[in-house]
Amino acid sequence: MNIFADFNERIIKAVEALDLKDKDGGSADLSRITVEPPRDATHGDLATNAAMVLAKPTGQNPRALAEKIAEALRADADIAAVEVAGPGFVNLRLNDRYWQAHLAALIASGADYGRSSLGKGKKVNVEYVSANPTGPMHVGHCRGAVVGDALANLLSFAGFDVTKEYYINDAGAQIDVLARSAMLRYREALGDDIGDIPAGLYPGDYLVPVGQALAAEFGRGLLQMPDDEALELVKDRTIDAMMAMIREDLALLNVHHEVFFSERTLHANDAQAIRAAITDLTLKGHIYKGTLPPPKGDKPDDWEDREQTLFRSTAVGDDMDRPLVKSDGQFTYFAADVAYLEDKFARGFDETIFILGADHGGYVKRMEALAKAVAGDRLKMTVLLCQLVRLYRNGEPVRMSKRSGEFITLREVVEEVGRDPIRFMMLFRKNDAPLDFDFAKVTEQSKDNPVFYVQYASARCHSVFRQAREQLGEAAFDRQSLSKEASRLTDEGEIALIRKLAEYPRLIESAAVAHEPHRLAFYLYDLASSFHGLWNRGTDNPDLRFVKVTDRQSTYARLGLVQAVADVLTSGLALIGAEAPAEMR
Template identity: 85%
Template sequence: MNIFADFNERVKRIVEALDLKDKDGGAADLSRIAVEPPRDAAHGDLATNAAMVLAKPTGQNPRALAEKLAEALRQDADVSAVEVAGPGFVNLRLKESFWHRHLQEILAEGVDYGRATLGNGRKVNVEYVSANPTGPMHVGHCRGAVVGDALANLLAFAGYDVTKEYYINDAGAQIDVLARSTMLRYREALGDKIGEIPPGLYPGDYLVPVGQALAQEFGRELLQKPEDEALALIKDRTIDAMMVMIREDLALLNVHHEVFFSERKLHADNAAAIRSAITDLTLKGHVYKGKLPPPKGQEAEEWEDREQTLFRSTEVGDDIDRPLVKSDGSFTYFAADVAYLKDKMERGFTDTIFVLGADHGGYVKRMEALAKAVSDGRMKLTVLLCQLVKLYRGGEPVRMSKRSGDFITLREVVEEVGRDPIRFMMLYRKSDAPLDFDFAKVTEQSKDNPVFYVQYASARCHSVFRQAREQLGEGEFDRRSLGRNTSLLTDESEIGLIRKLAEYPRIIESAALSQEPHRLAFYLYDLASNFHGHWNRGTENPDLRFVKVNDRELTHARLGLVQAVSDVLTSGLALIGAEAPVEMR
């Protein structure tokens, strides 16, 4: 149960009973009422802005309205105290009995606690990574991979029907360059002297095995074929090999896509999909023949004045109309985007999310406009931009990879620091802010390393149960028995832990709505901090320790609290894509 949503409904029922009217005599708009944790925990457990947002539209004094709400809330059986603060905020404190019952609910739901129906089954397509299949994944792809994957997990947990998708950019000039680069490695495998890799080709040695495989399969046969025929075959084999490598690299990061969509599919059969999509846009009145003004900052005499087929994107929110078909009859890259979004719409997605690097900022408005035009406004498109990640080792920038030629591979980073530190730390800062990733700091075993601190909390939870089994002589503990005596939990720190656990469903919903998975990482760190803090109090005060051999009922109640913390840590870490360890080594 989301206690904030629950009390929001309680507040709305009180407001409805007051029968407030707006200035036009209509019913008051309750949509802006919110119930949240107060900024300062000393002010209470919950706070509502109801009086603040309703006062002006209904012609009420906010403090006077807040007092009316407070008086009604004092009659609630779960509320112990209500205070009006500032210009009209209402702060609530809940009875211990409420928190005891809520802990029982958490234990009953286990790792499903926090699962929501917010999405109501809406079909969402999350496309992320989508790197050109021209080499291994590099660290620049890492952040988008983690953000996209964690967001997809989060949305699914919040009740959306989510598809994880990878768009294979396997058409265009970069693929021609890839084929020529592999041809060189093929000749090298045959024993030909190729010298230095010419500028413009891919220099990394990851293409060496592809060339060797071609040499083993075909011998010198490909050199005897017409060049375009040989390059077409090499292109297919190389893309397949690169995608195998990319899938393996992503799997190391625990990233698994359900759909791999090939751009070449859009260009097949004389680009039938692209032509169909442009025809549809034309019938809707979004396409015309015309000329574009010179780009900003470019001299007019350098601009080639020509008529093209254009998308009337300025009428659906873009800054400038976009070319679809060039004056020579060839399609622009953007034309393939038209067909791709049409395909997504036909697959039934009501929401589509693109997770892109910050260098794609210029694509945002055109893609939003395109989605609106293609779907007649029925499909919402969101672009999330991920800023760069800078790698350091002990404060010093990390040098380039030998294997790739000019970048650091994702595989190298995972093999050095592990999957979990990468996934957690890529989310421990908002994705639109730059991120410094220091190999030494993310493997450090201290409170200053967030992923260690959170996983250590998980391991400590399991260690409590091992200690309890040993000292009490019991086997596995039944959840129902752990929840029977929650009323014995009366220490302020114990109630504080339950309060923090109660925030989890709200975090899930708010992070899903805002499409900000970093909120989950921040919450897990805060929960771990609360748990470690309570553990330390038990170290100083034996009466607060989780296991008290001479009081099994109290021990079981405290084990119930530990189990609930463990469940939420396990759930949250799974959404992030990391493990909840049972012990630290």
């Protein structure tokens, strides 16, 4: 039901009938023909670049070719008018019958309207959040969580086979620090005086329950074990507790991952997975022994020029080669990344998408290079960076947390403003642009608050049906009855709203391909604005009201339009991860 794809096919058939030849006598390449909404809505409903992209290869004047294409399209019964504009654009205006028929099909489709087979079942891994399990989720994780989750929902709706994944960074020095911090809270739970938390350990009170649980399980037994043995036990228990807390925090935001991948599994059995991955890259000619230049700028006093095992990443697009094994035989952090990507490739993904914070900008090239080395062209790699979120309350910056004393937790934000405002507003800017989040504005009930404005449109749709049931004395309205009366919708505002609804399938596909879920939030706001506008016209003009007791057929027609708006709002908000309320209080 993508009208743009529909008319793209019609235009290609019209062009094929012209039997155009390129300068070498071969058939013209029609793959670059597109159909889009015109930039100015007054120019029509659809616009095509067909003449613009075919003129030069076929040796024709673009405007003259546009006239030929326009003449061929005028024979289409669904097209009311065709105009040639500018240097050769062809603008189409569709007749009301086409829009009415589209609305009837939309009503019949219901929740499936906009669903696409574009992805053809290709396997896509979307990895997002992946915060170190060293404490509660903070607001800095929030944007990546929403962007990743909404993108995964969008790709699934567009026909991709999507896996939502969380990479648990449960190896390395920060986990050792976490275990020592929990050990201190364990001693505290036993009644020992631990004094101030030493510098370098995690001071948050969120480790107090972990210490208490350790005391309940082991008594003073951990203190009687060798340190390394005790710390391994504490490490296991603490990571489990932190991940349980992280899952709870994410659930508050309606974020649920299907796979939680532990970095420690890569280091298990003498780092067998890492060694195998490095061996694979070695056999492919990407590994060598060598030295790296010192960091840019002044050479550090302690710089030592030692031979290391290096990944020749400059040969596959990186700006410098990357160490995998240090001179002392220890694996670098990046070595685990090699094994992790090898694992994803072995699981059969066609594409892997990483959602990372803005501070990971330097990470992009090495990961793209790694994907080329591991899989060549068989694995598409995409890295999306999320810029910072700045918190405000009535225009004043918010910096301090009531609970941690160091950062604002995700839980605090959800508890104060609710899940839906967060999810919607985190998408109301493109991910690579900074975002200002004001607690007061996102809970304000006005048009200036986008999430309220969109959800209010949903509530209004339901209120129309409540009014109709009451005034017409009917318990329910079936979709087939509503769709039958679509031909009665002829008002300019009604047709304009159908046109806006018809953009949804194209929006789904384009946003999925571009990996830009923010487009969905923008579209829903525009759709809500169109619907509210039509509502307001009915307030001023009784003939345009959705429910007219004296004209049941027109009422059914307009209820069909309202049903379609409700369906698209519900669908779009679900992809964002928010509710489409039936009423608002």
